[in-house]
Amino acid sequence: KAGVTQTPRYLIKTRGQQVTLSCSPISGHRSVSWYQQTPGQGLQFLFEYFSETQRNKGNFPGRFSGRQFSNSRSEMNVSTLELGDSALYLCASSLLAAGGTDTQYFGPGTRLTVL
Amino acid sequence: AQSVTQLGSHVSVSEGALVLLRCNYSSSVPPYLFWYVQYPNQGLQLLLKYTTGATLVKGINGFEAEFKKSETSFHLTKPSAHMSDAAEYFCAVSDYQAGTALIFGKGTTLSVSS
Numbered sequence: 001k002a003g004v005t006q007t008p009r010y011l012i013k014t015r016g017q018q019v020t021l022s023c024s025p026i027s028g029h030r031s032v033s034w035y036q037q038t039p040g041q042g043l044q045f046l047f048e049y050f051s052e053t054q055r056n057k058g059n060f061p062g063r064f065s066g067r068q069f070s071n072s073r074s075e076m077n078v079s080t081l082e083l084g085d086s087a088l089y090l091c092a093s094s095l096l097a098a099g100g101t102d103t104q105y106f107g108p109g110t111r112l113t114v115l
Numbered sequence: 116a117q118s119v120t121q122l123g124s125h126v127s128v129s130e131g132a133l134v135l136l137r138c139n140y141s142s143s144v145p146p147y148l149f150w151y152v153q154y155p156n157q158g159l160q161l162l163l164k165y166t167t168g169a170t171l172v173k174g175i176n177g178f179e180a181e182f183k184k185s186e187t188s189f190h191l192t193k194p195s196a197h198m199s200d201a202a203e204y205f206c207a208v209s210d211y212q213a214g215t216a217l218i219f220g221k222g223t224t225l226s227v228s229s
Contacts, residue, residue: 004158033216043205043219056216090158098216099209101147101166106158 001026004093004107012113018079021110025072025093029105031055032074033098034066037088037109046089049074050097078112086114117142117208121220129228134193136223138180138206141187147209148189149217150180154202162204165189176200201227 005024013019025032034046045058049068066076072093078085088111092104122137140146147166151159163174170182180191189206203224207217 035217035219042221043217045216045218048216092159092216101164101209103149103161103164104217106151106160108156108158 004091004105006089006091006107006110008110009108010111010113012115013081014115015081015083017081018077019081019112020075020077021089021091021112023074023076023091023093023107025074025091026105029093029095030072031094031096031098031102032068032072033092033094033104034074034076035090035092036060037090038086043090046076048098055097056099081114083114085112087112117146117210117218119206119208119218119220121204121206121223123223124221125224125226127226127228128196130198131195134178134191134196134200134225136191136204136206136225138189138191138220139187140189140206140208142208145184148180148182149207149209150174150178150189150191151205151207151219152202153205153222159205162191196225196227198227198229201225 007022031050033048047057048055052068063079068074088109090109091107094102094104096102118141120139149164150162163172165182173179206220
């Protein structure tokens with residue numbers, strides 16, 4: 001079974017631009033969660049989508065948004081990029097809604113650099 | 116709110132030595148606990164998890180962890196370190212009350228010397 005895939009793997013943008021990251025979950029998984037990983041703040045939860053609905057959102061500004069399609073693929077968008085948005089963005093999928101015992105399987109991440 | 120504290124941002128051991136990575140959690144209800152490993156330029160891989168039942172949990176690559184409610188701990192151990200164990204390790208708790216997926220500790224980098 002194919003794992004979680006994320007595209008692109010690397011991105012370089014400049015301040016003020018916007019960016020869209022994509023995540024394809026493991027086949028059959030309905031939940032997709034997004035995390036931001038930085039050296040200073042560590043791993044932080046962005047949001048989770050389950051059956052095309054956003055279930056929860058972490059403490060991030062409205063510039064960070066996402067969506068999920070009927071095939072469970074998910075995208076996240078960051079508008080008006082700031083230098084501090086440089087990070088590794090990780091996507092994780094699980095069979096059931098997040099927050100329980102179900103294992104979250106992570107993709108390799110998208111490394112975003114904002115210049 | 117639940118939280119996780121990993122004691123020691125960097126742990127160094129010799130090959131063949133015991134590996135002990137510490138994790139303490141804060142939770143008002145019985146937690147679900149996880150250990151993940153991250154190799155350079157890769158995502159996170161689940162090592163093991165505790166949900167209910169047996170408090171000693173065995174995972175992949177010879178790792179195990181013991182849930183101790185009285186100490187609010189979930190330390191990760193491996194009897195004999197291998198060079199390939201060098202990576203960053205994250206302890207996490209599942210916030211099922213809020214349903215907001217995983218809350219991670221800051222991580223511990225494990226170095227293994229020959």
